[in-house]
Amino acid sequence: MTDALVSGGTALLPRVEFDAARCKGCGLCIEACPEHIVEFEHVFNQRGVQPAHLVHDGLAQCTACGNCAVVCPDSAVEVENRKKPLKYGRNPLRVGDTHYCPGCDEGTVHELLAEVIDELGIREVTVGVASVGCTVFAYRYIDIDWHQAAHGRATSVAWGIECQHPELRVFTLQGDGDLAGIGIGETIHAAARGDPTVVVFLNNGIYGMTGGQMAPTTLLGQKTTTSPAGRTARLQGSPIVMTEIMAAQAGCSFAVRTSVHDAPAIRRTKKYLRQAFLNQEKNRSLSVVEILSACPSGWKLEPVDAHQYLVKEMFPIYKPGVIKEPPGGMPR
Amino acid sequence: MTAGAEAVVGGRRAGQGGGEAPAAEEVLLKGCEAIAEAAIRSGLDAYFAYPITPQTDIPEYLAERLPPLGKTFTQANSEISAINMVYGAAGTGLRVMTSSSSPGISLKQEGISYIAGAELPCVIVNVMRGGPGLGTVYGSQEDYWQSVKGGGHGGYRMPVLAPATVQECADLTMEVFRLADLYRTPALLCLDGTLGQMWENVRFHEPDHANLPPKTWATTGARGRKPNLINSIIIEPPELEAHNRLLQAKYAQMEQREQRWEEYRAEDADLVIVAFGLTGRIARSAVDTLRSAGRRVGLLRPISLFPFPVSGFRALGARPRRWLVVEMNAGQMVEDVKRTLFDLGRVEPVTFYGRLGGVIPTPDEMVEVAVKDLAAGGAR
Structure with a gap:
């Protein structure tokens, strides 16, 4: 919601706008603000949540760091630093309101993809492959050509798209059930073939769309609706660590694991996504960016707590960092 | 062919x-x-x-x-x-x-x-x-x-x-x-x-x-x-x-x-064999053998299985006749044949003959089945 005091005012003060209608009330922006000047409003929006906004007189303390805009999974915050040409917020390619739950990291990844595609100037040659799972409606949220794939088959569809179209930049957006469960064969063979696909792998350790069942990547001890007593190695097997397996294939030239749990991680992930698309152009082989993602609804945790859980529980099993550097070093 | x-x-x-x-x-x-x-x-x-x-x-x-x-x-x-x-x-x-x-x-x-x-x-x-x-x-x-x-x-x-x-x-x-x-x-x-x-x-x-x-x-x-x-x-x-x-x-x-079919010596036939693909090809030989023996037998071979060639049945005219469906299965297309005849208002007998599991029916087998079928219909 635009507040006259907030958006106008002195020219050198930052411009900060919270879109109250888009806000799902996850509170990630409140957590991300280093100046503690973001809070929930007292009134409710039409979604039935109290949207975030700047505290009264908060603008004076705002450093225009952009964290609130960067961490918003719904791209509902815009920050403009008027002292430097710096702006944070929704990219024009990032369209519509998502069906994702409050605090879901997938919206953040959509924003990053839109920004990277836009900044690299490849919108007109990019085709996204949406898979089955929560990413099934990804085509609604980034303004490019999309092909919606069957469960697990995104990399096969991607190869079909690019096999006679070397000019196209094809990426897949796949969850862990899709990529590591039903589609593990397709995934590994795409890496072995060296398809020039950018695989964006959202690992939240759970089947989110179907309501929180155990995934191949569910952690030991993690409770899901189909491992109600917690996953055990003996009964349900151990989590699959996919990106290392993909990196082991000669046709995979770039593999990295990252997260979007806070503003620095999001900025890092954007860099990795950019590098993946650059690597796609340069090395014409497979790039994988695994993004550890929170599923607050499936994990039954508040969004902020879910990110803490992600760092504490997922990082030890799924270690973030570059797993395979492309030949010739990291793309710039 | x-x-x-x-x-x-x-x-x-x-x-x-x-x-x-x-x-x-x-x-x-x-x-x-x-x-x-x-x-x-x-x-x-x-x-x-x-x-x-x-x-x-x-x-x-x-x-x-x-x-x-x-x-x-x-x-x-x-x-x-x-x-x-x-x-x-x-x-x-x-x-x-x-x-x-x-x-x-x-x-x-x-x-x-x-x-x-x-x-x-x-x-x-x-x-x-x-x-x-x-x-x-x-x-x-x-x-x-x-x-x-x-x-x-x-x-x-x-x-x-x-x-x-x-x-x-x-x-x-x-x-x-x-x-x-x-x-x-x-x-x-x-x-x-x-x-x-x-x-x-x-x-x-x-x-x-x-x-x-x-x-x-x-x-x-x-x-x-x-x-x-x-x-x-x-x-x-x-x-x-x-x-x-x-x-x-x-x-x-x-x-x-998009209906497609082949009709072979069927116009005046007392018995029409309906068969597709390889079976249709074999049935053609059976028809020739039966014709040489003076039996009025013809063939309707569906080429388009979907859409089913209903028009091929209609084109044969109203002349009363018997139908023999031969397939290399236990009787699948025969359901479409019966449905088609029903839709055309025909209530004639439909006989099925099938070989299963990769066994190919011979022309002689088909001749034998056809002769039996004609006999059942009162023809000599």
Whole structure:
């Protein structure tokens, strides 16, 4: 919601706008603000949540760091630093309101993809492959050509798209059930073939769309609706660590694991996504960016707590960092 | 098989190209190879498949021929992967094909359903083998139901053409590509393993691919236009119903326009044998034998299994007669024959004769069954 005091005012003060209608009330922006000047409003929006906004007189303390805009999974915050040409917020390619739950990291990844595609100037040659799972409606949220794939088959569809179209930049957006469960064969063979696909792998350790069942990547001890007593190695097997397996294939030239749990991680992930698309152009082989993602609804945790859980529980099993550097070093 | 003086081919004749072109040279090829060569001549851009007997000659032929043409040949990690590569490539507007044999076709069904739902053109070849399960590598016609009733989930249909000769393998391959593009649909060429492995002389005609609609829906990058979307998920029931009504209207259009059959010595027949593919070809020999013995027996050979050639039955006129359906299965097409006769208001006896599990019925067997059937009907 635009507040006259907030958006106008002195020219050198930052411009900060919270879109109250888009806000799902996850509170990630409140957590991300280093100046503690973001809070929930007292009134409710039409979604039935109290949207975030700047505290009264908060603008004076705002450093225009952009964290609130960067961490918003719904791209509902815009920050403009008027002292430097710096702006944070929704990219024009990032369209519509998502069906994702409050605090879901997938919206953040959509924003990053839109920004990277836009900044690299490849919108007109990019085709996204949406898979089955929560990413099934990804085509609604980034303004490019999309092909919606069957469960697990995104990399096969991607190869079909690019096999006679070397000019196209094809990426897949796949969850862990899709990529590591039903589609593990397709995934590994795409890496072995060296398809020039950018695989964006959202690992939240759970089947989110179907309501929180155990995934191949569910952690030991993690409770899901189909491992109600917690996953055990003996009964349900151990989590699959996919990106290392993909990196082991000669046709995979770039593999990295990252997260979007806070503003620095999001900025890092954007860099990795950019590098993946650059690597796609340069090395014409497979790039994988695994993004550890929170599923607050499936994990039954508040969004902020879910990110803490992600760092504490997922990082030890799924270690973030570059797993395979492309030949010739990291793309710039 | 050249249609004889007494043969009438109903509906649209496949791939005849008007006949102005100089006579093509005859070459000796297997059924599978003729399909592969005809696909190349139809402008095949990309082919994806997984090896399975008895259709592996198709991928082997294309593995050699496609790459030098700058086209894509990919041996996928599974039939499932192959059909999804087809899905992706068809989405960019390419001429695309996959082929397999019965168990592999079962694996492709989910993908075919997606392709039907998303309305993309592609060609699928099923060189049928005996089943169920792993069954046998010998040819059969046990996938008739799977081929014409949808196969995968969701109530879709697709054109299904069934060749009986290597020449028809070539002609109908070209035709099935045309139907796929014309109706924006997956289309199936369905033959049994024996025909796939059979050597015969074949002449390749120019494909008749004029006046096909432009592929403005292809996902080739949103340059100067709004984004395109290839998709089969339509969550809201009224919207999905509307989409399904459009699909059904398309199938009804195919039923109106695309029926194909061959009629052979059937006009005055007391008994008409109805058989498709290899069985239809064998039945033709049986008809000749029976005719030499003075028996008035003819053949109606469906070439399009979907749409079922109802018009072929209607064209035979009102003359009362008996019907003998012969298939290499336990009785699948016979259901469509009975339904067709019922719809035409005919209440004549329909006899079924089938061999199962890859066993091929001989002409003598068919003669014997026909004679018995004629006797049951009071004929001498």
